[in-house]
Amino acid sequence: MPILMLVGLVGCSGKGTPQPVFPDPPGETAMYDTSVLHDEQKWTVNNAHDPGIIKTEDGYYVFSTDVKVGGEPKPGVMVRKSADLIHWQWVGYALPGIPEEAGAWSSAVNLWAPDVVKHGDEYRLYYSASTFGSRQSMIAMATSPSIEGPWTDQGAVLKTRSEDALNAIDPNIVTDTEGRMWMVYGSFFGGIHIIELDPATGKPREEGFGTRIAARDPVTEDGAVEGPYIIYNEKFKKYYLFVSYDSLFEDYNVRVARSDSITGPYVDYNGREMTDTEFQPQYEIGNKVLGGYKFGEDEGWVAPGHNSVLKDGDDYYIVHHARGEVDKHWSYLHIRKILWTEDGWPVVSPERYAGEKEQDIPEAMVAGEWQRIEIDPLVDGMIESDPLILHSDGKLEGRRGKGAWTFDGRRTLNLTWEEVPEGEGRKASVQLLPSWDWEKGVQTLVFTGLDERGISIWGKREAPGES
Structure with missing residues (x-):
C-alpha cells in the first residue's frame, strides 16, 4: 500500500x-496493548505524559511524568531515548523514588512534568512534586554528569503553599539572548510566571515568584493554563510562549504567543495579551496550534498537550502527549515538525514525525x-x-x-x-x-x-x- x-x-x-x-515506513505502534501493561521495557511511546526533551551527544532523551495504565505508577521520572526521534527505547527512572524533601512538603505519590537542561558539564533535572488540585507544591532539581544518571537531588528550587495564589509546578528552563537563565512555570492557580535563576546554582536569584506572563479566569479545569515552554527564534527575533489550555482528559490544546522580551508581554496573532483575563471569551486568546482531531473515519486523537520544543539545527519539533480516541486512559508520545509562516508564527504538522x-x-x-x-x-x-x-x-x-x-x-x-x-x-x-x-x-x-x-x-x- x-x-x-x-x-x-x-x-x-x-x-x-x-x-x-x-518518509520510509516508521513501523507500527500497537494501540491499547494490554500485553505491555507491566513490562516497562516495552513502554516505547506508551505511558508518556508531559514530555520534556533534550538532545545530547548520545541521542535524544525524553523525561516525563510518572503514569501507568492499569496500575499505580512507580515514582522517579520516566526516561526514554531515541536516535532518530521516531523509534523510542525505555531507559528507566531518573530517581529511585520521591526525594525526602519533595515528599515531605507536597505529599506527592509521583513526580510530574520534568525539564532537563545542560549547564557546563552538568545536567540539571527539574521536576514537580504536588498532588492533583493542590497548591502545596514544589519544583526541585537533581544534577548528574551523565544524562542517564545517577542523579543527585539538590532540593527545592521553588515552593508554594496551599494558601498561595499560584502553583510551583511545570518548570521549563530557558536562557535568553543575553545569557541570563530563567525558569517559566505555573498552572491555572495564579497563571504562568517567569523568574530569573542564578546560572551557578540553577536556583532563583531573588526571593518571590517572579513575573506573571499568562493567566486565565475563572480558576477551573475548563479555564486552565499550564505546561509553559519558551523558545527563541533567531530568524524572527522573538520569544515564543507555548502553553496548554483546558481539561487534561477532555479538550487539552496547545496555544502560542510571542514577545520581544522573555518576560513579556506575550501577544497572539490578533494582538491579545496572554495576561488579559478581562477579554471574553478567553478561549480566543493565544494561537491554537494543536488540539484534538480526527481525519475521516480513522481513529482520532484526544487532548494533545503539555509540550516541549526541540530546536535541532534549523529544524523545530513540538513534543507532546496525546490520548487515543477509543480509550483516553492511554497517553502516547507524539513528535511533530513545526513549520514557520512568513510573518513568524509557528504552525504544527497534522502528522507525527517520521523523518520528513x-x-x-x-x-x-x-x-x-x-x-x-x-x-x-x-x-x-x-x-x-x-x-x-x-x-x-x-x-x-x-x-x-x-x-x-x-x-x-x-x-x-x-x-x-x-x-x-x-x-x-x-x-x-x-x-x-x-x-x-x-x-x-x-x-x-x-x-x-x-x-x-x-x-x-x-x-x-x-x-x-x-x-
Missing part, C-alpha cells in the same frame, strides 16, 4: 521540480482530494475533518462552498473561498510537507498554516481511489 500511494502521488508530478522524498524534510513540491501533486481540519478555538474536544477537492484548473470546493487555489511553485499553497459569512475565514496560506500517514500506513502529502484570523488550518491528501 505505501508503494501504491507513492506512485499515485509522484506519478503525476510533471517536470521541473525534483521528485520529493517521502521540508522540500519543494511539484505543482501537479497538489490537485486531488484532501481532508481539511480547521483548528477552531471555539470548538472544544476533537475536531473532525471535512472533504476538500483541489481541481487541476485551480478551483476548489468543499464543505464551505467553492473557491480557488494558487501555488507558488515551491511549497506554499493559498486557498481562497468565494462566499463565506463574515468572520469565518476566507483566505488561508499553508505549507506543503511530504509526510507519513500514520492513520493509513502510507506516504502522503499534508499542509499546515493559518487563515487571516490566525486560525490553524490542516490538510491531508487522500490516496488515489480512497474517497
Whole structure:
C-alpha cells in the first residue's frame, strides 16, 4: 500500500521540480496493548505524559511524568531515548523514588512534568512534586554528569503553599539572548510566571515568584493554563510562549504567543495579551496550534498537550502527549515538525514525525482530494475533518462552498473561498510537507498554516481511489 500511494502521488508530478522524498515506513505502534501493561521495557511511546526533551551527544532523551495504565505508577521520572526521534527505547527512572524533601512538603505519590537542561558539564533535572488540585507544591532539581544518571537531588528550587495564589509546578528552563537563565512555570492557580535563576546554582536569584506572563479566569479545569515552554527564534527575533489550555482528559490544546522580551508581554496573532483575563471569551486568546482531531473515519486523537520544543539545527519539533480516541486512559508520545509562516508564527504538522524534510513540491501533486481540519478555538474536544477537492484548473470546493487555489511553485499553497459569512475565514496560506500517514500506513502529502484570523488550518491528501 505505501508503494501504491507513492506512485499515485509522484506519478503525476510533471517536470521541473525534483521528485520529493517521502518518509520510509516508521513501523507500527500497537494501540491499547494490554500485553505491555507491566513490562516497562516495552513502554516505547506508551505511558508518556508531559514530555520534556533534550538532545545530547548520545541521542535524544525524553523525561516525563510518572503514569501507568492499569496500575499505580512507580515514582522517579520516566526516561526514554531515541536516535532518530521516531523509534523510542525505555531507559528507566531518573530517581529511585520521591526525594525526602519533595515528599515531605507536597505529599506527592509521583513526580510530574520534568525539564532537563545542560549547564557546563552538568545536567540539571527539574521536576514537580504536588498532588492533583493542590497548591502545596514544589519544583526541585537533581544534577548528574551523565544524562542517564545517577542523579543527585539538590532540593527545592521553588515552593508554594496551599494558601498561595499560584502553583510551583511545570518548570521549563530557558536562557535568553543575553545569557541570563530563567525558569517559566505555573498552572491555572495564579497563571504562568517567569523568574530569573542564578546560572551557578540553577536556583532563583531573588526571593518571590517572579513575573506573571499568562493567566486565565475563572480558576477551573475548563479555564486552565499550564505546561509553559519558551523558545527563541533567531530568524524572527522573538520569544515564543507555548502553553496548554483546558481539561487534561477532555479538550487539552496547545496555544502560542510571542514577545520581544522573555518576560513579556506575550501577544497572539490578533494582538491579545496572554495576561488579559478581562477579554471574553478567553478561549480566543493565544494561537491554537494543536488540539484534538480526527481525519475521516480513522481513529482520532484526544487532548494533545503539555509540550516541549526541540530546536535541532534549523529544524523545530513540538513534543507532546496525546490520548487515543477509543480509550483516553492511554497517553502516547507524539513528535511533530513545526513549520514557520512568513510573518513568524509557528504552525504544527497534522502528522507525527517520521523523518520528513521540508522540500519543494511539484505543482501537479497538489490537485486531488484532501481532508481539511480547521483548528477552531471555539470548538472544544476533537475536531473532525471535512472533504476538500483541489481541481487541476485551480478551483476548489468543499464543505464551505467553492473557491480557488494558487501555488507558488515551491511549497506554499493559498486557498481562497468565494462566499463565506463574515468572520469565518476566507483566505488561508499553508505549507506543503511530504509526510507519513500514520492513520493509513502510507506516504502522503499534508499542509499546515493559518487563515487571516490566525486560525490553524490542516490538510491531508487522500490516496488515489480512497474517497
